[in-house]
Amino acid sequence: MRHHRFPSSRDTPPPQSHSGGDAPPGVRRLGSALEPAPSAADVHELRDLLGWLRQRLRGEHTVRACVLTVETAGPDSHLLLLGEAQASLSHDPPGLKVRLDAPELNRIRAERGADFDPADLVNRTVEVQLRTGLRQRFGRGAGVQAKLMSLLSLGQIPLEAELERERTLQRLRLEGGRFGPDNWVEPEDLHHIALVVSEHSEARRDVEHVLQPLEAAGILYLHRVFAAFEGAGAERSLTAALARVTSLHAEYGLSATLVCRGGGPIEAFRPLNSYAVARAATADRLPNLIVGLGHAGTPRTALNAVAARSEPTPTAAAMLVRHLIERTGLRAERALAAFDAAIEEDLGAAGRIALARATTAFDAALQDLVTAAEARLRQLDLAVEQSLLSELSAATSRIARKEPGADPVEVGPLDDTEDDVLLSKALALVIAADTGFIVTRAQDLSAGLPLLLQFPDGAVPVRVEPFTSTTH
Numbered sequence: 001m002r003h004h005r006f007p008s009s010r011d012t013p014p015p016q017s018h019s020g021g022d023a024p025p026g027v028r029r030l031g032s033a034l035e036p037a038p039s040a041a042d043v044h045e046l047r048d049l050l051g052w053l054r055q056r057l058r059g060e061h062t063v064r065a066c067v068l069t070v071e072t073a074g075p076d077s078h079l080l081l082l083g084e085a086q087a088s089l090s091h092d093p094p095g096l097k098v099r100l101d102a103p104e105l106n107r108i109r110a111e112r113g114a115d116f117d118p119a120d121l122v123n124r125t126v127e128v129q130l131r132t133g134l135r136q137r138f139g140r141g142a143g144v145q146a147k148l149m150s151l152l153s154l155g156q157i158p159l160e161a162e163l164e165r166e167r168t169l170q171r172l173r174l175e176g177g178r179f180g181p182d183n184w185v186e187p188e189d190l191h192h193i194a195l196v197v198s199e200h201s202e203a204r205r206d207v208e209h210v211l212q213p214l215e216a217a218g219i220l221y222l223h224r225v226f227a228a229f230e231g232a233g234a235e236r237s238l239t240a241a242l243a244r245v246t247s248l249h250a251e252y253g254l255s256a257t258l259v260c261r262g263g264g265p266i267e268a269f270r271p272l273n274s275y276a277v278a279r280a281a282t283a284d285r286l287p288n289l290i291v292g293l294g295h296a297g298t299p300r301t302a303l304n305a306v307a308a309r310s311e312p313t314p315t316a317a318a319m320l321v322r323h324l325i326e327r328t329g330l331r332a333e334r335a336l337a338a339f340d341a342a343i344e345e346d347l348g349a350a351g352r353i354a355l356a357r358a359t360t361a362f363d364a365a366l367q368d369l370v371t372a373a374e375a376r377l378r379q380l381d382l383a384v385e386q387s388l389l390s391e392l393s394a395a396t397s398r399i400a401r402k403e404p405g406a407d408p409v410e411v412g413p414l415d416d417t418e419d420d421v422l423l424s425k426a427l428a429l430v431i432a433a434d435t436g437f438i439v440t441r442a443q444d445l446s447a448g449l450p451l452l453l454q455f456p457d458g459a460v461p462v463r464v465e466p467f468t469s470t471t472h
Helices: 046-057 102-112 159-175 202-216 234-252 266-273 275-280 302-306 314-402 420-426
Strands: 016-018 021-023 059-074 077-083 096-100 125-137 141-154 192-197 221-226 256-261 289-293 309-311 429-432 450-455 458-463
Touching: 046 125, 046 141, 077 102, 102 141, 159 266, 159 275, 159 302, 192 202, 192 234, 202 221, 202 256, 202 314, 221 234, 234 256, 234 266, 234 275, 256 314, 266 275, 266 302, 275 302, 289 302, 289 314, 309 314
Parallel strands: 096 141, 192 221, 192 256, 256 289, 289 309
Antiparallel strands: 016 021, 059 077, 059 125, 077 096, 125 141, 429 450, 450 458
């Protein structure tokens, strides 16, 4: 075997950075037609390039990948083909061949048991520590060599399950099916809820333990639809159960649908990755689908991706429904409080308006009574006045009839010795007999005017006579 002497990394300048990635000295990136041709000083020997690559590839790395194939390469020696850890539908995914020699295999068997078989790694995700370098393959040129030093962790998810899930979801996307969290519409009032569950399972008991008190109180009605989640007929049973839920939604208008099952081996969840089951659970058929599958460590299935809400356990799915009902009750309490406040405000405003109207009506009625009373008093005053005038007229007529030839009473001027105060007390009123008006001035009197003198002890009719004074 020939050995080549390569310059150390200290003798080789660091590679220059290009837009297409690192390139060794003297190597031009392909496709860069505009770059100038390298000069003679930039050209290096092939062994220099190989030495540079050897330095770049040498090292230990921790890698997460999926084991695609395992081949026997000799006694207790195997070749593992590593691919992407995440399931990919790409036709040409990247891969790397790794050698597992006897010493490393014995170390893994000492950690994981003597019955460990590298063939069990196929289609499993692994975390491994690799040692890489450049290998000179005579007749085929240089290549990358990788050696598996230790197995750090081993996943439990077969690659086929992830690929089946991705194929199902990709098919649903191509068909334009509606699924996922974007289709969640929080119901205002949860009442009819469907539960798809195995009849004799822990998942059913967990869900009913949370929701039965609400069902007993009449807050919700739980439609139980039983299905098989494992076995040869699981896919057909689940599809029929979801079709039954679709008919229940058409009949009752379901607020939500629960699909729950407990934990188990990874292979037991494969029916939930099937296209028929995922398509029957899309939002067009089952609005507000809530799934609670397995436990916190259970991998996601196609049904988890299709559901509007995905919870880690059946109990968590039931608690979500309970919280939704509690929020509905809280909204109802707030609405009732706002309604009561609105009624109180409306009644208060109506009461104030009614009181104002009653006060106004009372004032108007009182004013009407005052006006009517004043009108009635004026009528009574007029009646009294007319009665008084009638009596005066009758009294005057009687006096005139009894004494037709009687001489009129002449009133002379008062003497100086008479008391004016006594006169003012004696004569109370002078009333015109024909009109009933009270005479207050002498100039208002005319000759022949009949008068009525009202004294404290009675009335005396008189007539005004012309007065002539005689001088001596």
